Amino acid sequence: MADLASRITKPEETPAEATPATPATEAKAEAPVDAPTDQNNLIENEYEVEVKLSDLQNDTESPLYSVQSFEELGLPKPINDGLLAMNFKKPSKIQERALPLMLSNPPRNMIAQSQSGTGKTAAFVLTVLSRIDLSKSRQPQALILAPSRELARQIQMVVQTIGQFCENLVVEAAIPGSIGRDTGVQGSVVVGTPGTVIDLVRRRALNVSGLKVLVIDEADNMLDQQGLGEQCVRVKALLPKDIQILLFSATFPERVMAYAERYAPNANQMKLKQQDLTVKGISQMYMDCPDQDQKYDILCKLYGLMTIGSSVIFVRTRESATEIQKRMEADGHKVSALHGAHEGASRDSLLDDFRSGRSKVLITTNVLARGIDVSSVSMVINYDIPMKGTSNEPDPETYLHRIGRTGRFGRVGVSISFVYDGRSFNALSQIAEHYGIDLIQLSPEDWDYTEKKVQDVIKSTRAKADYAPNATSG
């Protein structure tokens, strides 16, 4: 079993600039992590080194690297206009490489892997928008499946935003409560969760006969037989046989990959090497807590000390999410908790509040571990180390997706995983070993160091980026 001690970086060995591996992330900057940036004007501050997103996109090692512009990819003008409106200047690697393969004719299936926050959504949305016939705007032609209502809504928003100049484009969500009993699904693009989609097809409220593209986002999770796999098989059985299938995720563990290849036969594939899975801009740390009882106090202390942008705290159960929320609120912190026990509308408004910055701290379960894109998130806390079910087995994929809620598209962020006993320590060690990553140790005995460490990392590694406005907010 791996020993976390062999994977940690001792405080004194960790210069603030040591974390990033690419030159592009070695910049020093003072601005807060969620400050707006301007692509033409470097932000003025006391540090002299500046990095812009364009630098990352010229760094061949970066997942944001590309050779071409969107124009050179030959997309229809209304789509290019949409990208321009979003301030997307150049494609990321996955966008540049996967798009020509997905758009070639006859259509071929695709299994595509790329790190969290590298623009997979736009990659499949551009394909969907290029494939649909807008003169048949009320006929469902593309179906996009996601594991949660939040992610489905977010993707719906991305389709609408990139497609804002595509005349007659109608995008509908197929999530619990979104489609009235009497009205069928009318959109040419349908974004939904598998259970609701099956229900709609059964009730003849969703006509699937004209579907040309099926996208499954977070595909390893969606096809996993322990989870939503069975539902996705049932959806596929209802669809036209020659439909183009596109599977996307940041992780494709081997046991799911073989299955994915059967689900999307003869697919073109873009896979990452194990050592390339983690995002360089995320500084991964862990907090060595003396025991479970002190975890909560340490969490509060952390929040008391840090002036962080937005942050997400991941816990194992709904009950602990609610309990931590209550305790933090009683201690004067303003936090929100979102989990599966809340009904749909309140989940939507909680996430909208978090996206807009009205609430800055979100306590949640694995329901939001995947896909959610809120660019201002600068810190992720694994209050509980992710485990597979109730077993003693750590869940490296969920770890990667959780920490990937920060460090989106060239931004930097910090993740802090709490360990307090042999089990949590071993679980985190195995996750670190799995990805070959070094974790920086934080100690509750040394708050000065902890505060400095977190703030330094954020400042010193902040990549100055000409970020697009967060297309999915609201």
Ligand SMILES: Nc1ncnc2c1ncn2[C@@H]1O[C@H](COP(=O)(O)OP(=O)(O)OP(=O)(O)O)[C@@H](O)[C@H]1O
């Ligand atoms: N070419 C681009 N230029 C600038 N910003 C982009 C570009 N492509 C995507 N983005 C932005 O990058 C952010 C992350 O994109 P996205 O949510 O698609 O990541 P992802 O790869 O799907 O991540 P995850 O694995 O977490 O689901 C979004 O805010 C998106 O608007």
